[in-house]
Amino acid sequence: xxxxxxxxxxDMGGYGLYVWGSMGxxxxxVLLEIWQARIAHQNALALAATEQQDxx
Amino acid sequence: xxxxxxxxxxxxxxxxxxxxLWPWLAAxxxxxxLAGLWIGFGLAPADAQQGEGYRIxxxxxxxxxxxxxxxxxxxxxxxxxxxxxxxLSGMMTRAxxxxxxxxxxxSLWTGALWGKPMWGAWWVWDARLTSELILFFLYLxxxxxxxxxxxxxxxxxAGALIAIVGAINVPIIYFSVKWWNTLHQGASVSxxxxxxxxxxxxxxxxxxxxxxxAYTLAIVCYRVRSLIxxxxxxxxxxxxxxxxxxxxx
Numbered sequence: 154x155x156x157x158x159x160x161x162x163x164d165m166g167g168y169g170l171y172v173w174g175s176m177g178x179x180x181x182x183v184l185l186e187i188w189q190a191r192i193a194h195q196n197a198l199a200l201a202a203t204e205q206q207d208x209x
Numbered sequence: 210x211x212x213x214x215x216x217x218x219x220x221x222x223x224x225x226x227x228x229x230l231w232p233w234l235a236a237x238x239x240x241x242x243l244a245g246l247w248i249g250f251g252l253a254p255a256d257a258q259q260g261e262g263y264r265i266x267x268x269x270x271x272x273x274x275x276x277x278x279x280x281x282x283x284x285x286x287x288x289x290x291x292x293x294x295x296x297l298s299g300m301m302t303r304a305x306x307x308x309x310x311x312x313x314x315x316s317l318w319t320g321a322l323w324g325k326p327m328w329g330a331w332w333v334w335d336a337r338l339t340s341e342l343i344l345f346f347l348y349l350x351x352x353x354x355x356x357x358x359x360x361x362x363x364x365x366x367a368g369a370l371i372a373i374v375g376a377i378n379v380p381i382i383y384f385s386v387k388w389w390n391t392l393h394q395g396a397s398v399s400x401x402x403x404x405x406x407x408x409x410x411x412x413x414x415x416x417x418x419x420x421x422x423a424y425t426l427a428i429v430c431y432r433v434r435s436l437i438x439x440x441x442x443x444x445x446x447x448x449x450x451x452x453x454x455x456x457x458x
Contacts, residue, residue, distance in 0.1 A: 155254065162250075166261035171326050175265045175319040179272065182311050183424065189307075190432050195456075197435040201442040202456040 218295045220437045221446045227430035234427035238420050245416030253409045265323040266410070270397070271418040273316040275425055276344060277379045279309035283351070284376035287369030297433075299365025300440065302372055303355060304433040308425055310348035316341055328392060336385035337393035340378060347375040361440060 156162040165172045217223050249267035256263035283302045290298030320338065321331040332338065351371045358364035386395045397406050398414075406414075441447050448454075 155251070165264065166255065168260065168262035168264075168326055171262060171322040172264050175268050175322045178318055179268050179315050182315060186308065186311055186428060190428060190435070193432065194435040194438075197438040197442075198453055198456045201438050201447050201450075201453045204442045204448070 218293075218297050220297055220300075220441055221444075223297055224434055224437045227434050231427045231430035231434075234423050234430065238423035238427055241416050241420035241423055245413050245420055248409060248416060249413035253407070253413050256410075259327060262323070262326050263410075265319055266397075267413050267417050269316065269319040269323060270414055271421045272312045272319065273341070274418055275421045276309055276312035276316050276341070277382060279305050279312060279425065280344060280347070280372070280379055281376060283309065283372040287372040290365060291369050291373075296362075296440070297437075299362070299369070300433050300436040301429070302365070302368060304429045304436055305425075306348055306352050306355075307432075308428055310345065310352065312421075312425075313341065313345035313348055317345060333392050335391040335393055336389035337382065337391050340382040340385050343378055344375075344382060347371065347378060351375075 163169055163173070217226055245267065249264060253264075255261050283305050286298045286301040286305070289295060290302065317338070320341075324333070325331050351368050354371060355364040355368040358367060385391060386393055398411065438447055438450075438453070
């Protein structure tokens, strides 16, 4: 491990804002996409289920 | 071994296949990302010129590659769809688009956060950046057009045209740093010569790229199943699915 402390790790040699701004937003978008895909899947299942009830 | 391609072009068969594949792909993506981040942030040394700031590369290059590859994949499925008139092709194209748009946006976002400390500007109208911005707009255009047309098969055909015609932009992005005099640096990794970066940095970047590959395959397998259920909901095989019956009860 090449970091001596956590504060050094978060500071990233003064580039902390840029490095963690890149990593953080990427992680956030990936999590939001997964969350959105789960909701879309549940909606699709619910839509298919109501279809069945319409049938005589 | 022969793969029965047309067998898996049938939505019920592909639904089952994608359902088996996505959890493994998601797990693989997680493992690869952990390994890539460990190498990128734990083992790789600081860069001689850019210090610790260069570490943006471990996300910027993979998301940029994926933004281009996904658009080519959309064009590929669109050509198949227009040629064979298979229903699955349009659904695959639609399942790819949101992830591609996300990666194009992240490419621009991480690029801006890299450009500011190194070039002194969040944005410049240079060939590489501008062509990537056009790629982002092409994704948005594809999604807006396909969602604006109610008849899904017609929407798929209209969208296929955007995907195929827009694909010309991908080689323009890729070669922009050679064809024009740009602020953006040239490729660090290419097929024709040895990479211009340290081994350990390269490994971190390649592992992150593989992680995003696996993630993309996983989320597309997951999302295409929702699209299949939505479009085939009248079919008996969908109604017979235990997960559909489970929601109903």
